[in-house]
Amino acid sequence: MSSLTNLTRHLLELEEFSPKSHQLADVINQLVLASKLLSRDINRAGLTSILGSAGSINSSHQEQKKLDVIANDIFLDLMKQSPYVCAVGTEEAEELIVFDDAHHQQAEYIVYMDPVDGSSNIDVNVSIGTNFVIFKRRSAPTQSLTPEDYLQPGKQAVAAGYIVYGSSTILVYSTGKGVNGFTLDQSLGEYILSHPHIKYPDTASIYSVNESYSPLWPEPFKKLIESYKANGQNFTARYIGSLVADFHRNLLKGGIYLYPADTKNPQGKLRLLYEGIPFAYLAEQAGGAATDGKQAILEIIPTEIHQKTPLFVGNKNLVSQIA
Numbered sequence: 001m002s003s004l005t006n007l008t009r010h011l012l013e014l015e016e017f018s019p020k021s022h023q024l025a026d027v028i029n030q031l032v033l034a035s036k037l038l039s040r041d042i043n044r045a046g047l048t049s050i051l052g053s054a055g056s057i058n059s060s061h062q063e064q065k066k067l068d069v070i071a072n073d074i075f076l077d078l079m080k081q082s083p084y085v086c087a088v089g090t091e092e093a094e095e096l097i098v099f100d101d102a103h104h105q106q107a108e109y110i111v112y113m114d115p116v117d118g119s120s121n122i123d124v125n126v127s128i129g130t131n132f133v134i135f136k137r138r139s140a141p142t143q144s145l146t147p148e149d150y151l152q153p154g155k156q157a158v159a160a161g162y163i164v165y166g167s168s169t170i171l172v173y174s175t176g177k178g179v180n181g182f183t184l185d186q187s188l189g190e191y192i193l194s195h196p197h198i199k200y201p202d203t204a205s206i207y208s209v210n211e212s213y214s215p216l217w218p219e220p221f222k223k224l225i226e227s228y229k230a231n232g233q234n235f236t237a238r239y240i241g242s243l244v245a246d247f248h249r250n251l252l253k254g255g256i257y258l259y260p261a262d263t264k265n266p267q268g269k270l271r272l273l274y275e276g277i278p279f280a281y282l283a284e285q286a287g288g289a290a291t292d293g294k295q296a297i298l299e300i301i302p303t304e305i306h307q308k309t310p311l312f313v314g315n316k317n318l319v320s321q322i323a
C-alpha cells in the first residue's frame with residue numbers, strides 16, 4: 001500500500017482532535033474544492049470563453065478578467081456553503097461579505113482571499129494563483145462583527161495559504177505548524193502531499209522586482225537593487241508578474257520578492273490582507289520573514305480591508321537588509 005497522504009488525512013492529523021478542529025478543516029476543504037473547480041477551468045481556458053476582460057473593474061480599480069469574476073463566484077459560493085464561515089473579504093468586492101443567515105449562526109471564521117492573483121497573465125498561459133488567510137472572530141457568534149473581528153493583524157491568523165495554477169496545481173498552506181505543499185493529482189481529483197515541511201534554503205540568490213519602476217523608487221531602494229548586481233554577488237533576477245508564482249519559486253529556491261512604495265504607489269500596490277499577510281504568514285512559518293520596510297507585515301493592524309502595503313518577503317537574511 002503506498003504511503004500517500006492526501007489533504008484530508010493531513011488536516012485531520014495536523015489539528016489536535018479538539019471538538020472544533022473539524023470546523024477549520026471544513027473551511028480549508030471548501031477553499032480546496034473551489035481551487036479544483038478553478039484549476040479545471042484554467043486548464044481549459046483557451047477552449048472556453050473565459051479568457052479576456054469582463055468589462056468591469058474591481059476594488060483595486062483594476063480591469064477584471066472574466067476568470068476573476070468566475071473564480072470569485074466559485075469561492076464565494078463554496079465559502080457560503082460552510083456553516084463555519086461568517087464573512088469573506090475579496091479583492092473583487094468593495095465591502096466585506098457577511099453571512100448572517102440561520103445557516104451561519106455559529107460561524108466563527110473570516111476568510112480573506114484574492115481568488116485569482118496575477119490575472120493579467122491568464123490570457124498568456126502564465127502561472128496565476130489564489131491567496132487566502134483565515135481569521136477566527138474575537139466576538140461571540142451571537143454578536144455583530146466588529147473591526148476587532150475583521151481587521152486583525154496577520155499574527156492572529158489561524159491559517160494561510162495559496163494555490164498556484166502552473167505546470168501543475170499546487171496547494172501550499174499552514175495552520176501555524178509549519179508549511180506543507182500538495183500537488184493536485186487531476187486523475188484522482190486529490191491533493192497529495194508532495195512538499196512536506198517546506199523551509200527556505202539557507203542560501204538565496206534570486207530577487208524579484210519590477211525594475212521598470214526604478215525611476216520611481218526611493219534612493220535607498222535603488223541602491224539595494226544595485227547591490228544585488230555588484231561584482232561578486234551571485235544574484236539572478238526572476239520576475240513573473242504573478243506574486244504567487246514568484247513567491248513559490250523563491251520559497252523553494254531561496255530569494256526575496258520586493259514591491260516597494262514609490263511615487264506612483266505611495267502606500268505600495270499590494271493589498272495587506274489578501275496579498276501581504278498570506279505570504280508573510282507562510283514565509284515566517286518557513287523560516288523566512290516579511291516586512292513593509294518599517295515593521296513585520298504580521299504586526300500591522302489593518303484599518304480597512306483593501307489597505308495597501310509595501311511588501312518585502314523571502315529569506316530572513318535578505319529581508320533584514322530592508323527594514
Ligand code: P6P
Nearest residue numbers: 117118119210241242243244269
Ligand atoms: P506590476 C498582480 O497584479 C500583482 O498583484 C501580483 O501578483 C504581482 O506580483 C504584481 O501585482 C505585479 O505588479 O506592477 O509589476 O505589474
